[in-house]
Amino acid sequence: MLERELILVGTMSSQISNSLGMRIVSGEFRPNDSLPIEGELCQIYGVSRTTIREAIKNLAGKRLIEVSPKTGTRVLPFGEWNLLDRDVLSWRLLAQFDAKIVEDIYEMRQCFEPRASFLAARDGTAEDHALIEHHFRQLARAYEENQPVKVGSESALEFHLAIITASHNGLFVTIGAAVKSALRVSSEMLQRHAAKPSEDVALHDAVRTAIIGREPERAAAAMARLLEASQARLLPLTTAPKGA
Structure with missing residues (x-):
């Protein structure tokens, strides 16, 4: 049961990463913009905090965003993005x-x-x-x-x-x-x-x-x-x- 839940979380977190990643590379969220807070993202996507955290962690690993206790989650400048990351490249091509x-x-x-x-x-x-x-x-x-x-x-x-x-x-x-x-x-x-x-x-x-x-x-x-x-x-x- 736990394994199935983890698979579901991974699937949903990937979908949310795709959505947020596309919104970032398309310019909807610009460098230094703050993403909605965790609670708002839960409401927007209808998922748990765990799922949102996984998605945010994924985007942070691609250097699209940075998470800080002081400033929250903000979009990093284009020069810091991992442009050779497969997802980032795909999102840019689509956007x-x-x-x-x-x-x-x-x-x-x-x-x-x-x-x-x-x-x-x-x-x-x-x-x-x-x-x-x-x-x-x-x-x-x-x-x-x-x-x-x-x-x-x-x-x-x-x-x-x-x-x-x-x-x-x-x-x-x-x-x-x-x-x-x-x-x-x-x-x-x-x-x-x-x-x-x-x-x-x-x-x-x-x-x-x-x-x-x-x-x-x-x-x-x-x-x-x-x-x-x-x-x-x-x-x-x-x-x-x-x-x-």
Whole structure:
């Protein structure tokens, strides 16, 4: 019985964390704003104090808020947020899919994915390369057979993650896992608005061919071109940045 109650609390606290997190990243609660007191949050969400405390603890761990006996629960400045946290990144994408966040994501990707491709070509094992090949084939098939968007987007996501894994750079792998939600959203939008699927397949194929051919410099350049092309396709789909 106790275990079931803990599961229920965890589920409800996660839902409340999602709600409050979205309200914070969307700007409803701004930096230095105080969140409603615990009793008010209990009434708003219709849950116990224990559940609210779990949700608040979760948000504090992501550095969105700070809890102090003197000032209560206040929203921290943007610079202190854990921007690579999966939930924070997902909330930002859902709340403000604008040009700025797309540019931020792709600038970060350009910093490590071409290098990951270089390393995957140089240091990747036969098994690594076989997995990259597998996900490329799935991506190409999704386009050729006009499969549902999610199928193609997941294949594209796994293609990129396989390359990052094949780099055998632990920090790259950690970053890749952290930004997985951003990659998934990007992949889905690109698949949904693919005007020239053959060009997208060709860009991925160039990366795959260079990696499997163990041509590091060519692999890095091909990944850079792929990222530039996908960013250029995504930007027209975004909203104007808030405050613009």
